Amino acid sequence: MRTSRRFRWLKAKLAGALVLLTLVAWGSWQEPSLHEFTPVTEFVTLTAPDLQPGAAAEQLQARALALPGVTACAVRPEKQLLTLAYRPAELSAGQLQQRLNLSALPQPELSAEAAARQCPVPPGYVQALERLRFAFNLRRLFVRL
CATH class of the missing domain: 3.30.70.100 (Alpha-Beta Plaits)
Incomplete structure (x- = not known):
């Protein structure tokens, strides 16, 4: 009984470490853009x-x-x-x-073509995803500005 709890706890730790390692690899895959700084x-x-x-x-x-x-x-x-x-x-x-x-200054209205080509994902979601990726990017620690 006690070993199965330890085994479950070890599996949870391993899964968490794997998720963290995957996020760091995903975030560090590309070099960060300077605009993110x-x-x-x-x-x-x-x-x-x-x-x-x-x-x-x-x-x-x-x-x-x-x-x-x-x-x-x-x-x-x-x-x-x-x-x-x-x-x-x-x-x-x-x-x-x-x-x-x-x-x-009044802004001109978007044409029907420009309005139809908009991204279906709200810009806030895309920015949040970019911030998350930047947070996990280890390459940013070695960039000199």
Whole structure:
């Protein structure tokens, strides 16, 4: 009776080790991409209808760059546009619009062909799988940036 418990416990340990070894092999199969080492960055273009060239444009750019999560800012005063690169983990696009008191540039609707070719798997699932693979990738420990 006691040996069968030990045997079951040993089989469970062996199965767990095999699963862990398989995950590490799967994660380390390919060399990690450099984009996996950096935080996610997104872009948004905002309209500034009253933007004038000169000091007002520079002031708006300085205000935008002072926000947490904003990594880059480009101002086009002649077209009255402000394009921002930001980290969505720190600040959302809606929060950017509220803090700068600007509205987003309207995006064109997707054509029927583009909408039909979308991946059926939600992007969050794909990103989670990529993060899991990166977590088990031992090659990332030897990459020098």
